[in-house]
Amino acid sequence: MAVKFTRSVTLLSLLLILMPSQLVADNQPWYLKVEPNRCIALRQGQTCYQTLVFKWSVPAEKEYCFFQVPDSRPLTCWYGRGVLSYKGNFELDRSTVYQIRIKDKDVSVLETKVKVAWVYKTDRKNYSEWRLF
Structure with a gap:
């Protein structure tokens, strides 16, 4: 009885070593995350x-592309499945949506948003007006 258990554990360990990415991908849910999810500028605008x-x-397992909405050109494309990542320097002046779409289709399968915030909001007063008194 102990021999069968040891063989099963050894076989399972061998499978985990040979195909870790495929086994992990099968158990992973669909998700898209961004860090940080907020971009902060000093002044509004x-x-x-x-x-x-x-x-x-x-x-x-399909062909996917990663987009910054509303751009029509993808940031990157790939074929396959599993856990992937993308790192880049971005210049944002407003909150922006990012999507993963099936290649050659306008179907979004995953979406996330990076919010833009400001430390100081602009005043409604216009300081360029002339004052006589």
Whole structure:
């Protein structure tokens, strides 16, 4: 009885060593995450500059592309499944949506948003007006 258990554990260990990415991908849910998920500029209307790291899992084996909405050109494309990532420097002046789509289709399978925030909001007063008194 102990021999069968040892062989089963050894066989399972061997499978985990030989095919770890495939086994992990089968158990992974669909997700798309970004870190950080907020970009902060000093004043309202200014562009914020941030290095963003996107991580996602796509368990279905297809051709996918990663987009910054509303751009029609993808940031990257790939074929396959599993856990992947993308790192880049971004210049954002407003909150921006990022999507993973099936290649050659306008179908979004995953989506996330990077919010842009400001430390100081602009005043409604216009300081360029002339004053006589």
